[in-house]
Amino acid sequence: MKKVAIVGAGIVGATAAYYLSQAPDLAVTVFDEGKGQATKAAAGIISPWFSKRRNKAWYKMARLGADFYQTLLADLEQAGYSADFYQQTGVYLLKKNEEKLAELYELALERRAESPLIGDLQILKRSQVEETIPDLQGFERLLYASGGARVDGALLTQTLLAASGVKVYSKKVGLEQQGTDYIIDGQVFDTVILSCGAWLGEVLAPLGYEVDVRPQKGQLRDYQLSLTTDDYPVIMPEGELDIIPFGAGKVSVGATHENEQGFDLTVDKVLLDQLEEEAQTYFPALKEGEVLAERVGTRAYTSDFSPFFGQVPASPNLYAASGLGSSGLTTGPLIGQQLAQMVLGEDLLLEPENYPVARYVNKV
Ligand SMILES: Cc1cc2nc3c(=O)[nH]c(=O)nc-3n(C[C@H](O)[C@H](O)[C@H](O)COP(=O)(O)OP(=O)(O)OC[C@H]3O[C@@H](n4cnc5c(N)ncnc54)[C@H](O)[C@@H]3O)c2cc1C
Numbered sequence: 623m624k625k626v627a628i629v630g631a632g633i634v635g636a637t638a639a640y641y642l643s644q645a646p647d648l649a650v651t652v653f654d655e656g657k658g659q660a661t662k663a664a665a666g667i668i669s670p671w672f673s674k675r676r677n678k679a680w681y682k683m684a685r686l687g688a689d690f691y692q693t694l695l696a697d698l699e700q701a702g703y704s705a706d707f708y709q710q711t712g713v714y715l716l717k718k719n720e721e722k723l724a725e726l727y728e729l730a731l732e733r734r735a736e737s738p739l740i741g742d743l744q745i746l747k748r749s750q751v752e753e754t755i756p757d758l759q760g761f762e763r764l765l766y767a768s769g770g771a772r773v774d775g776a777l778l779t780q781t782l783l784a785a786s787g788v789k790v791y792s793k794k795v796g797l798e799q800q801g802t803d804y805i806i807d808g809q810v811f812d813t814v815i816l817s818c819g820a821w822l823g824e825v826l827a828p829l830g831y832e833v834d835v836r837p838q839k840g841q842l843r844d845y846q847l848s849l850t851t852d853d854y855p856v857i858m859p860e861g862e863l864d865i866i867p868f869g870a871g872k873v874s875v876g877a878t879h880e881n882e883q884g885f886d887l888t889v890d891k892v893l894l895d896q897l898e899e900e901a902q903t904y905f906p907a908l909k910e911g912e913v914l915a916e917r918v919g920t921r922a923y924t925s926d927f928s929p930f931f932g933q934v935p936a937s938p939n940l941y942a943a944s945g946l947g948s949s950g951l952t953t954g955p956l957i958g959q960q961l962a963q964m965v966l967g968e969d970l971l972l973e974p975e976n977y978p979v980a981r982y983v984n985k986v
Pocket residue numbers: 629630631632633634635653654655656657658659660661662663664665666667668775793794795796817818819820821822825839840841842876877878918919920921922943944946947948949950951952953954
């Protein structure tokens with residue numbers, strides 16, 4: 623029986639664990655420290671179609687990643703697990719220069735041909751938006767796409783790990799190589815997946831690797847409002863600010879992108895207050911909200927901001943994924959499933975050569 627270890631149970635590791643657990647003749651063990659995990663700190667917006675990034679490989683991964691949620695939901699529901707971590711309530715995109723909405727609409731319309739998940743696309747006037755969110759401010763018109771979704775990252779990983787039934791050790795571990803085997807926490811494995819996000823460099827350093835992955839601090843604040851927000855679309859003004867209404871009056875406001883803070887996890891109230899103040903100009907109801915929590919996580923990014931996944935060079939049966947940046951809740955489930963497919967020797971939807979590990983991970 624093949625013994626597979628997964629180090630890191632954020633969205634990538636939890637999805638890989640779930641799909642590997644479905645395969646026969648395989649024993650899967652998961653190790654996850656959990657501290658600073660990006661997945662459980664994330665805002666949870668799934669809406670890649672409006673991105674102006676020119677990186678075609680990234681866009682393909684992101685649009686197929688958004689699509690892949692439908693497969694994941696169906697698989698979990700068939701296995702008897704509720705998919706209440708995901709709701710397609712749509713997105714509202716706001717532009718400072720509203721002339722640009724028509725351009726964005728055209729781009730999305732073109733992209734809808736290969737991504738029907740975008741759904742209904744409309745430029746809405748304020749009076750039309752009022753029917754859904756009564757007091758949204760700071761715009762005359764906005765672009766609405768019904769296919770945008772919100773995901774609760776923590777609930778998603780919990781569901782995946784529960785559905786996989788695998789043993790999860792909640793601890794920080796190191797990796798040793800012994801011949802063609804790997805030793806983790808005193809146990810021997812023939813195959814290892816490193817889905818340890820921003821910490822990949824730390825885990826691979828003892829094996830003599832240099833890794834181009836950097837930490838980016840991200841913070842957001844959760845509020846409880848006495849409103850029924852269940853059907854509210856995600857509100858995306860231009861810039862860092864996003865307002866993500868979840869069900870039962872819970873609303874998240876985020877997120878910061880701090881490249882110079884390393885792995886620091888302290889809450890910076892000044893930055894969160896700034897985001898809150900800006901958010902209130904769009905969504906005044908927030909002023910009546912009670913702060914529920916402040917979350918801090920560490921995203922992983924590479925020097926060219928591209929994610930990667932696949933075989934680690936010069937170490938057989940060692941796989942890694944990292945560098946998912948700000949869109950890892952969108953791309954993470956697909957990457958996790960593709961890693962599982964690689965371990966199982968099955969066909970892949972993405973071409974790994976477009977996301978090469980060797981560009982970011984090398985033996986020195
Ligand atoms: C504030 C914020 C907002 C975001 N918003 C969005 C969004 O709206 N939409 C979107 O698509 N993406 C968003 N993201 C990005 C997304 O959350 C990440 O890209 C994604 O979750 C990364 O997943 P991962 O599995 O690669 O890593 P992580 O989720 O970081 O998981 C890695 C895990 O590995 C564990 N680990 C590391 N080293 C070890 C070790 N030695 N031993 C054991 N365990 C170890 C860590 O503790 C952690 O639990 C956001 C991120 C942040 C921080």
